[in-house]
Amino acid sequence: MDNYRALLAKQIEGIIASHRDKVAYSLGDREVTYAELDEMASHIASGVARRVLDSAAPDDVPVRIGISLGRGDHFVPCILAAVKLGCSYVPIDVVTPQERIDFISQDASLAVLITADNLPEFLESPLMETLPLLSRGVSEAYMIYTSGTTGQPKGVSQSYRTLYSYMLTVCLPDNFNISEKSVVLQFASINFDVSVLEIFAALFYGGTLVIAQEEEKHNPLLVHRLMKEKGITYTFMPPSLLAVFPDYDFPAMDTLSAGGEAIPHSLTSKIAGKYPYRFVNGYGPTESIVTTTHEIEGPDDWKNIGKPVPGVVCYVADESGKLVAPGEQGELLIAGMQLTNGYWNRPDLNATMFFENPYEKVHDGIDVSTLYHSGDLVTLNEDGSFNYIGRKDSQIKLHGYRIELGEICTKIEKQEGVLRAFVRLEEIGAEKYIVAYVRTSDEVKSLDGIKEILSRQLPPYMMPTFWNKVRDFQLNINGKIDKTALVNEAVNEIAINDTSLTPKESLLMEAVAGLLGLPGVNVNADLFNDVGITSLHVMQLTVQMGMSGINLTVNDFYTLRTIRRIMAAEKHPFAFWYEDSGKDPGKPVIIVLGGFTSFTFIFDDWAKKVSKKYAIFAVESYHTITDDKLVDMDGLVDLYIPLVKEVVETRNVVCLTGFCAGGEQALALAIRLYNDKPYKPRVVVLDGELDRDISLQEAVKPAYFFPFYDDVRNNARADLDIHLMATMPEEAYKGPVTSIISDIYTDESAVSTFKKTPEMMQREKEEFFTNEARWKRRYPDCELIKSPTNHNEFLITRESKDFIADYFLHHFCPEEN
Secondary structure (H helix, E strand, C coil), X not given: CCCHHHHHHHHHHHHHHHCCCCEEEEECCEEEEHHHHHHHHHHHHHHHHHHHHCCCCCCCCXXXXXXXXXXXXXXXXXXXXXXXXXXXXXXXXXXXCHHHHHHHHHHCCCCEEEECCCHXXXXXXXXXXXXXXXXXXXXXXXXXXXXXXXXXXXXXXXXXXXXXXXXXXXXXXXXXXXXXXXXXXXXXXXXXXXXXXXXXXXXXXXXXXXECCHHHHCCHHHHHHHHHHCCCCEEEECHHHHCCCCCCCCCCCCEEEEECCCCCXXXXXXXXXXXXXXXXXXXXXXXXXXXXXXXXXXXXXXXXXXXXXXXXXXXXXXXXXXXXXXXXXXXXXXXXXXXXXXXXXXXXXXXXXEEECCXXXXXXXXXXXXXXXXXXXXXECCCCCEEEEEECCCEEEECCEEEEHHHHHHHHHCCCCEEEEEEEEEEECCEEXXXXXXXXXXXXXXXXXXXXXXXXXXXXXXXXCEEEEECCCCECCCCCECHHHCCCCHHHHHHCCCCCCCHHHHHHXXXXXXXXXXXXXXXXXXXXXXXXXXXXXXXXHHHHHHXXXXXXXXXHHHHHCCHHHHHXXXXXXXXXXXXXXXXXXXXXXXXXXXXXXXXXXXXXXHHHHHCCCXXXXXXXXXXXXXXXXXXXXXXXXXXXXXXXXXXXXXXXXXXXXXXXXXXXXXXXXXXXXXXXXXXXXXXXXXXXXXXXXXXXXXXXXXXXXXXXXXXHHHXXXXXXXXXXXXXXXXXXXXXXXXXXXXXXCCXXXXXXXXXXXXXXXXXHHHHHHCHHHHHHHHCCCCEEEEEEEEHHXXXXXXXXXXXXXXXXXXXXXXXXX
């Protein structure tokens, strides 16, 4: 075995020795120091060593430890245990079907498979005085299984040489700039090779790893908060998740990487160059260890996957093998120090995918004698970087996973009664789906049984969403399946509802359909198995519904699974105490009206800070309370009164507040509750307006439209918004008033892509710049404060949240009342 394992182990051992009391990784409130990590890894390694030494195994097979653990705090010491023993680890996601686990265990000849069931046995294993080196066969640090064309996954083996060489490059300032000061987010599944970068980069340099818990991993607002609270300096995120973050203001961030799928221009333009940190587009197949190329993005560089990282050499060749000139496209060929050992037990595939370099054997001192067919088409740029185009074979990349459609097809055709199958990726609406077409014998009446068997053999991300039973396949003149004759009938069945829907069911149905670009969604369909939503869709839906005024959790989707069951179980109250802030009856109370969005969506971070001093009583969005039925302001206040009555009568309410429409409604509620009473709490209106130009609101009405609702829904919601503005009481509140208004104009809508005309923008500007005067005209004695932000960033950016929280904690004076 080469000495790279020893070099890697020596580096990590040195880090442990010099950072014993430093936090190596955290998970929720649990923090594990480097000393504790080392002790756990040593116990696990001792237990593994005893098992391996007591068993017989061929000398040409590396000792491999299978790790199939959830997002607990033990998979990191299990990986370190493998390094201590000089053996390899094979990560297996806990959601992997048992048949696939069995295949991997047999194919990899796993010496040990560590699971939640037997983990205690290894943690409690007595320490060996000296750990043996269990290396044998080829040098291998880890092996990750990916989709294969034969109906079975293939193991991609990576050596200690490639891992150690890669770790030496991630610290470079023009790479990921990892150091002992780094706080790295561990977000990826351990059977996704990005986890190799996350885990080893932190341990190699003595940084701290922050492991995202399962709930955080599936909720964009929670992982967004985690990144801010833990001061994350480096993370690698899927673009689909980044796209639904409320903002990208991470004060501690040094490098934010994105990859695994194409980065849209809309995302690049929001991040690149807008913040002090770097935004990096990372590309790389598992065969070339995580990142093969990368690009520090500019606002218009979203197609550019950059240049090779140090130690990697890439070529672009046409179909004849000739190297292309700048501006031309071809297949990206990869060589260098990060290239895999090859596919385990797959000599035929190795002969196809790896070949001798006909161009050169050494490049700038790097051995490039072997080339890998990436299968990715790119355009070569003048500066040596590449623009990604797509795939040239049947392999697809979906939601960050590389999938061989041939493997799925082979699995289907092995089922009893299946005569022939065809599987392809189809673009339906706004999404891409794996669609299966299956011809069976007459005895097979339904594909349900076949689907159920495949769900035990394939991981969820490889399961076709739509299944079509075909009588026969039409063939073209070449005797191949005529793809143009295939019609996906299954998608139509999913879109139809044969029962009436409640208002809330309609709301979620339209959000799901709008997100996926479907004409509709059956409320009884399984959103995952039948409709094909992913964990990223769930994150987007929780945000979208929060913006709409309904607070749903990630767990609601995973446990209830259909629109009907989710909305039937939606018991979120219209009014509630924020966390446990209302337990102390002597604590002064702030009543918050959620307004346009749900309370949690916009006020959660603010409430977390302010609730240390005040009890927070939240009233949900008026859209939720009214079911978007048209009411005037008096009618809305009638609905609010019963929700706040007990709090008002029994507690010391010192303030009513809300953002935008919510703040204006707080004024209307205060007028009704307190104008005739001696005690009048302060009303704090957060960027609201008085005496709005209703004709202007009618003109820009589409700016209130959500992209995921249809016109009927959007018109009803916007009509309610505008009617409430038009029916604000003319009577003034007789108590103290504070108006905190934005100081920067923006012509962009927070929810819509509607483009306003120059005339509309001019009228909006005039109204914006007269807002202060209108407040002073109605309330001459009001406290008027300008916030250095625009309306769309109010309570969204860190500066705005801090500014508003600081006012309530240090400048708001309830004793005035």
